[in-house]
Amino acid sequence: MPELPEVETIVRELATFLRGRRIVQARVMCARISRGSGAEIEKALAGASIEAVERHGKHIVLTLDHGRLLIHLGMTGKLLFDVDDQFVRASFVLDDGRTLLFSDVRRFGRVEWSAELPERVARLGPDAATVGEAEFMERLAGRTTKIKNLLLDQNVLRGMGNIYTDEALFRAGIHPLTPANRLSRNRLRRLHGVVRDLLAEAIEHRGSSISDYVDASGARGSFQDRHRVYGRAGQPCLECRTPVERIVVAQRGTHFCPRCQKEIVIKG
DNA sequence: ATCTATTCCTGGCTGC
DNA sequence: TGCAGCCAGGAATAGA
Numbered sequence: 001m002p003e004l005p006e007v008e009t010i011v012r013e014l015a016t017f018l019r020g021r022r023i024v025q026a027r028v029m030c031a032r033i034s035r036g037s038g039a040e041i042e043k044a045l046a047g048a049s050i051e052a053v054e055r056h057g058k059h060i061v062l063t064l065d066h067g068r069l070l071i072h073l074g075m076t077g078k079l080l081f082d083v084d085d086q087f088v089r090a091s092f093v094l095d096d097g098r099t100l101l102f103s104d105v106r107r108f109g110r111v112e113w114s115a116e117l118p119e120r121v122a123r124l125g126p127d128a129a130t131v132g133e134a135e136f137m138e139r140l141a142g143r144t145t146k147i148k149n150l151l152l153d154q155n156v157l158r159g160m161g162n163i164y165t166d167e168a169l170f171r172a173g174i175h176p177l178t179p180a181n182r183l184s185r186n187r188l189r190r191l192h193g194v195v196r197d198l199l200a201e202a203i204e205h206r207g208s209s210i211s212d213y214v215d216a217s218g219a220r221g222s223f224q225d226r227h228r229v230y231g232r233a234g235q236p237c238l239e240c241r242t243p244v245e246r247i248v249v250a251q252r253g254t255h256f257c258p259r260c261q262k263e264i265v266i267k268g
Numbered sequence: 269a270t271c272t273a274t275t276c277c278t279g280g281c282t283g284c
Numbered sequence: 285t286g287c288a289g290c291c292a293g294g295a296a297t298a299g300a
Contacts, residue, residue, distance in 0.1 A: 075293055106277040
């Protein structure tokens with residue numbers, strides 16, 4: 001499941017192949033994965049040249065000579081060159097003869113053409129990997145919302161997903177259910193540092209391959225080997241040997257150490 | 269303004 | 285071996 005480090009890995013690699021290339025022909029084979037009509041996307045992309053490939057949160061943004069192509073990988077989306085599988089939902093033939101394919105088993109991914117960065121994407125929170133301490137504090141401090149929900153909210157911070165949220169909260173020693181306004185400013189500052197370091201480290205390791213994530217070259221990441229709580233329910237905490245617990249928060253499986261991340265008791 | 273639940277989607281896994 | 289039933293969750297949407 002691609003989150004910020006996985007998308008960053010993909011974007012860095014794609015950029016080397018795509019920058020300066022021209023899209024000869026685009027095809028959208030699955031209506032569900034396109035935002036707006038597939039035919040319009042195909043028309044807008046035909047002949048477009050790619051000037052830049054960048055990441056905006058978890059979105060992949062190709063800046064074209066006219067307009068932008070946005071790709072969101074959802075849960076199982078992949079971008080691969082010259083492979084054919086039964087889950088290819090869109091294809092982009094390039095002027096070097098190669099074809100970039102968007103494959104997505106579960107069709108949670110999206111492809112979109114837009115003249116400018118769409119408003120709902122442009123207004124997302126600051127990038128989780130580069131947000132400064134002051135802005136991080138401004139976004140989170142004083143909020144009554146549970147810290148896990150806040151970290152997952154792309155309007156608060158863009159780029160975090162379920163895996164890195166659980167890992168960050170473990171590293172910061174914060175229980176996922178803690179309302180943000182219960183955290184001291186020092187604890188929030190520590191969380192900021194943890195988030196930045198965690199994402200940088202994960203990018204260095206080319207992301208986490210949990211189920212079937214691979215980058216544009218088909219290579220897996222290795223950061224899953226460094227997860228301390230995600231996917232480790234029932235196994236001993238790597239710090240204190242207490243079994244890692246799994247609960248549901250924000251409708252997502254949430255992993256934490258009940259000893260290292262103390263339960264916050266809210267009195268009535 | 270906030271927060272929660274539901275929906276989409278299907279391969280893979282569990283258990284009978 | 286087969287199959288029903290459940291699980292994974294990003295983000296839009298509806299509802300409280």
